[in-house]
Amino acid sequence: MNTKNPTALIPHNHASCIASALDKAQTVCQRNKVRLTELRLRVLELVWRSHKPLGAYDILAVLAKEDGRNAAPPTVYRALDFLLEQGLIHRIASLNAFIGCSDPECLHQGYFLICNQCGITLELHSDKVSKSIHQVACEYDFEISHEMVEVVGVCPNCQV
Amino acid sequence: MNTKNPTALIPHNHASCIASALDKAQTVCQRNKVRLTELRLRVLELVWRSHKPLGAYDILAVLAKEDGRNAAPPTVYRALDFLLEQGLIHRIASLNAFIGCSDPECLHQGYFLICNQCGITLELHSDKVSKSIHQVACEYDFEISHEMVEVVGVCPNCQV
DNA sequence: CACTAGTATGTTATATTATAACAATTATGT
DNA sequence: ACATAATTGTTATAATATAACATACTAGTG
Numbered sequence: 001m002n003t004k005n006p007t008a009l010i011p012h013n014h015a016s017c018i019a020s021a022l023d024k025a026q027t028v029c030q031r032n033k034v035r036l037t038e039l040r041l042r043v044l045e046l047v048w049r050s051h052k053p054l055g056a057y058d059i060l061a062v063l064a065k066e067d068g069r070n071a072a073p074p075t076v077y078r079a080l081d082f083l084l085e086q087g088l089i090h091r092i093a094s095l096n097a098f099i100g101c102s103d104p105e106c107l108h109q110g111y112f113l114i115c116n117q118c119g120i121t122l123e124l125h126s127d128k129v130s131k132s133i134h135q136v137a138c139e140y141d142f143e144i145s146h147e148m149v150e151v152v153g154v155c156p157n158c159q160v
Numbered sequence: 161m162n163t164k165n166p167t168a169l170i171p172h173n174h175a176s177c178i179a180s181a182l183d184k185a186q187t188v189c190q191r192n193k194v195r196l197t198e199l200r201l202r203v204l205e206l207v208w209r210s211h212k213p214l215g216a217y218d219i220l221a222v223l224a225k226e227d228g229r230n231a232a233p234p235t236v237y238r239a240l241d242f243l244l245e246q247g248l249i250h251r252i253a254s255l256n257a258f259i260g261c262s263d264p265e266c267l268h269q270g271y272f273l274i275c276n277q278c279g280i281t282l283e284l285h286s287d288k289v290s291k292s293i294h295q296v297a298c299e300y301d302f303e304i305s306h307e308m309v310e311v312v313g314v315c316p317n318c319q320v
Numbered sequence: 321c322a323c324t325a326g327t328a329t330g331t332t333a334t335a336t337t338a339t340a341a342c343a344a345t346t347a348t349g350t
Numbered sequence: 351a352c353a354t355a356a357t358t359g360t361t362a363t364a365a366t367a368t369a370a371c372a373t374a375c376t377a378g379t380g
Contacts (some may be wrong), residue, residue, distance in 0.1 A: 002301030027351095035347085037357070045221040056337070072360060077338065079358095093253040094308055094319045096337060113302045122300065128292040133311060141162030141316040142273045148254055148310040151293060195376085197328070217365070234333060237367065242328095256337095256366060 002156060006122050009157055018048045020025035021100050025088050028104050032086060042067070043079040044100070047089050052119035053097030056080060092121065094150045099123070111149040117158035162316055166282050168211035169317055178208045181260050185248050188264050192246060202227070203239040204260070207249050212279035214311030216240060238281045252281065271309040277318035303311070 004109040007017065013077050023064050025044055029036040036044075044057050063069045074111045080098055083089040094136050099111065102123045129149060167177065172259055189196040196204075206219050219236050223229045240258055245251040249258045250270045261270065263282045271284040287310060297304050 003299045006300065035356080037347095039358075069348065071358085074340090074360085075358065082357095089308060093310070111296075113297060113300060114187045115302075116305065122302075124296055124300075126292065126296045129289070129296060132286065132288040132292040133309070136271075136284055137273060137311060137313065140166065140273060140280075140282060140284075141319075142275075142311070142313050143319060144311055144313040145276065146312040148306040148308065148312070149293070150253070151297060151302070151304055152306040152308070153297065153302050153304040157302075159303060195327080199329075215365085216367080231329090232370090233367065234331085235329065238329075 008084075008120050008122055009155060013048075017051075018045060021048045021069055021088075021104075024104050026069075028086055028088060032120075034086060039075070039080045040082055043076065044083055044088055047083070047098050048100040048118050051099075051121060053092045053095050053099040053114075053121055055095075055097045090123065092150060094152065109147045111147075112151065114150060114152045115153070115155035115158055117154055118156055120157075122155075168280050168282055169315060174210075177211075178205060180223075181208045181248075184264050185246075188246055188248065194242075194246060199235070200239045200242055203236065204243055204248055204301075207243070207258050208260040211259075211281060213252045213255050213259040213274075213281055215257045246273075250283065252310060253308055254312070267308045270308075272311065273315070274310060274312045275315035275318055277314055280315055280317075282315075285319050 022041065022045060025036055025041070029156060042063070047054050048061050054112055056076050057071065059080075060071060060073065063071050064078070080089065080091075083098075086104070087107055088101055088104045090112075091098055092112060092114065095114070099112075099121055103125070108125060109130065111121040111126055111129055111158055112123060115121070130147075133147055133149075134144065182201065182205060185196055189313070202223070203219055206222055207214050216233065216236050219240075220231060220233065223231050223236070238253075240249065243258075244251060244278070246264070247267055248261055248264045250261055251258055252272060252274065259272075259281055260277075263285070268285060269290065271286055271289055273282040273284060275281070290307075293307055294301075294304065
């Protein structure tokens, strides 16, 4: 019953994914009146290199290898914190890793489908999921500030 | 619209929470033909000391202080892994911590409401949430193996 | 009972992820 | 150019987790 074919799961020109993400980031940062510095832009680009979540220390390694920038962890974590605050990336708690936000221009919760074979991770925006969570929280008189939904399984490409 | 009053959020005889959890654990382990050793039982008891998720190193500290057992991390992590496998506890990914499973006698996914003020964490079993997640996964032809739903917010007790 | 195979725990070392604290540098508005 | 704030650099360390191998315990078998 596959009714959706997200870009991440089909062959595509990924360069344009990256370009579009960096473009949107510029827009968002201008709107928010914050500075998308060279470092932050570079970290965002690295996060967007694939549709798989990327760890902070992986980013550090690329910065060292490709940019000759022997940065220490705080440098990367600060850039990641900035990108998180601006809604340009999400953190995947179950993987201690980060992934580009598919729609940074509007604030939202991200729900994720994570393939445990290939690592590709889809970001969903499901009203049904959102509503069911808010409803059950409401039943418990619980005031939601943040939702984390990470669904691990096997993507269609990796199913035998 | 508070329609539910979970034990964790109201004053209660917590000793009986613990006793009941340890009791159920015995049952589960007998059924699964696995050994609930002294250490594993003790770790489970510590996890059940409160309705707040407990870190592995907190457990280590209690073992050292109260039991004079100067265990190293692997000792605790192995006990935790065992308890996870038997479905006696859940791991809260966003907190790197562990909480007792409220209904270990049947296998299930746990959805959690986590209070960011007092730390108390409720485990939910919501068909609505479950169905919405499975439905959206199905739309993407995604085969679920594990769901993580951790909702952070403020519990009724902590609301101003 | 002694032996053995399997399970559980102990121990040492180290990997991985993340943050605190302070110094140096760079950008921005006046 | 100057003062201020924001950003990045740097050093050290905290917090979480696992690998690898040694020892001890348990349960079943002859």
